[in-house]
Amino acid sequence: MWRIPVADSTSVPKTALTALQQGGVIVYPTEAVYGLGCDPDDQHAVEKLLAIKQRPVEKGLILIADNYGQLLKYVDDAKIPMDKRADIFSSWPGAITWVMPAAKNTPKWLTGQFDTIAVRVTNHPTVKRLCQELGKPLVSTSANLSGQDTVTSIEMAKSEFDQQVAFYVDEPLGGRTQPSTIKDVMTGKIFRG
Template sequence: MTTAEGLVETSLDTAVETIRKGGLLIYPTEAVYGLGCDYRSSTAVERLLELKQRPVDKGLILAASHVEQILPLIRPNHGDELAQALKTWPGHHTWVFRASSKVPAWISGAHSTVAVRVSSHPVIKKMCDALGHAIVSTSANPAGVEPSSNIAVIKDVFGPQVDYYLDLPLGEEKNPSQIHNAVDGLTLRL
């Protein structure tokens, strides 16, 4: 679905349509620009992983607008696991749960878990509400390169390999989301 120029615009409708058609999207998150797609599309995820130079076995984070979009994807061992995540959602916290059978292998990677967050960013919320499901949420940078908060820099890196660049404001966080293990509550990334 790659366009000739990799459009940089501000249309949420076009961003949603890009995801629906299996395209790759750069979009604002709480701290940096994200690179996303429909997590259910193996073709879109393969393109995303190739662009990021990221091995599939590492797994990917999913962002959603509501916990109802997350519940079918996780298998908490007990209610306390979900309860601790719900205390931080919507928000800038990613939680790693045991994955349900609905999580594709290209999302969980070499793990039996899935990393999920219910975002508080208005753009992510609106996109996921319109789609009715979570999306891939990984930083918009090649592996080993620092994430950027400048969409022009990101477009210089990825160019027309990304179908749409959604140029709307970032959130006010300074770092990518914290990642917590739902089983033991330990913080995996600050």
């Protein structure tokens, strides 16, 4: 009988997907900057990401997805008024992050001190592929220490994080010059322009 070897935590992942499935944190390209990402359902991985970034859990995190269906587990879709849906879906896929009511079971390691969750459906081909392969969204936060300049190259990311990150996805950014706009779906308030 053939046995499939089980990777231990010291093994080097061969792909970004393997790293994510093993609870690792990856660096990957987004629309404007490189991001730190992990499996949003893996509390240990999210805590590792927050420690690497030196970000307090209370601030909450963004989820980035291939399609809205991947976000439904985390979003209380029933609370989103019909008249707001045109704004949301006309902006996606794209670089607009919407702050939406969080589903009741969405973990606090994602929402932080809030009863909302920030989510985005991306048009970046690399991120779309990662989310398709993982079958769910990724945590998406800029690949920099909290309060520091954003990272716009893999070399900068490697210099900043070295071996703390399980895998570096060395593919191009999406061509935007600014990180995604963040808007509240209920009020229209812009948190980041």
